[in-house]
Amino acid sequence: MNYELNFAPVFANFDHLIAGTLVTIQLSFGAMLLGTIVAVACAAGKTGGPAPVRWLVDAYVEIIRNTPFLIQIFFIFFGLPALGIRFSPNTAALVALTVNVGAYATEIIRAGIESIQRGQVEAGTALGLKRIQIFRYIVIKPALRTVYPALTSQFIYLMLTSSVVSVISATDLAAAGNDIQSRTFASFEVYLVITGIYLVLSVALSGLFSLVERLAFNYPLSR
């Protein structure tokens, strides 16, 4: 072991790394937000919708959860243009991540919704609330609180999974690392720094999630 660390090539390309980090952050937050919307809609459809909607949601969830993400992103970027649907690499990455996290989050949120006791929904009906009001105030908020830890760990996993998107030439943090590595051959140093950045992002994300938990779900449990 007489390897000499040389971080100069990494720091010389630091703006490239920063740009990549920003893309990773944008992709992650974009997919979390859109994925949550998809998941809440799908979970609502699956627990309270008519049969065809339930089948559709089932099909979506099963297809996505039982196929590799790499294939999904290839399909969206290389396959869909055959049908005339064309995305730029970064948009295709966002779509793929959203579709992927949406399916996992659907199942998580569905579990939360099913944990709400029937009696509470019936109480809402007795009070004369509309269906949408019951879902909004009685079902989804406590459901999200119940499954929040599972949901956030899925989101952190999503951020780490986003490192795959460089295969379709998206310009995220991993792609920036590969670019710098292939130009400078300082693979050890580059990947060490990239690992560090992903670690910082994950820890920061966990911190952010517990802050959100304290702000949004900090009301006493009734059970």
Add this chain to the structure above:
Amino acid sequence: MNIFRKVAALATAATLFAGFGAASAGAQTLEAVKSRGTINVGMLVDFPPFGILDTSGQPDGYDADVAKLLAKDLGVDVNLVPVTGPNRIPYLLSGQVDVLVASLGITEERAKQVDFSQPYAGIEIFLFGEKDVDVPDAAALAGKNVGVARASTQDTAITKIAPEGTNIQRFDDDASAVQALLSGQVPLIGASNTVVAQVETVRPETYTTKFSLSQQRQGIATRPGSTELMAAVNDFLTKMKEDGQLNELHQKWLDAPLPDFIASTNN
């Protein structure tokens, strides 16, 4: 004083001896090969599809096939000696091999050390893309998407010439860049002649080469002064190009015809 004189004398003797030795080794190559009955050919074994090891550990590939035919042409047996990129020229110059069929790119620097035959293989990198995309020169790349395999020769070449505003999309390998072209995600890619030939078999008449980014010719190398051997090698290559055997080998190993700029060179 004395010791200085001794050193100087030794140095002079060594220079003379080395000069004489190299010259004689060179002049005798073809004769030596024929009387030995074996030609020692240096080739790479880590450069597919030109030089590889087959399943039984024997050198194989385009270079090996060319070397075998060369030996047959000279009427001797072939002894394939695996060499590496950095040590191939030293192997040749020190007489451990008689010729190099080692995917050695012909450059001015190397031509100062070894003699090159006419090219027997070559790699040309093109800007390649959809027929109706008009890109006469590098300046016309501005505002266009170009796919390349990350860190490949084409990546380096295009990155160097691309004007501000070119969107270079880097994929993990050539296969993905080609896939992006075929699915219409990028109108242009940087590609080598073998990739171009493969794409044209799959989708003929859809794409054209826009302009050449770089050319590399690979030659068979001998020690300087092995004039007779070099003449024999050149005759052999001319014959191989004329009767289509070299083209066949190229088709076998690279799945594409021998590029024109190699096939048409005869000196």
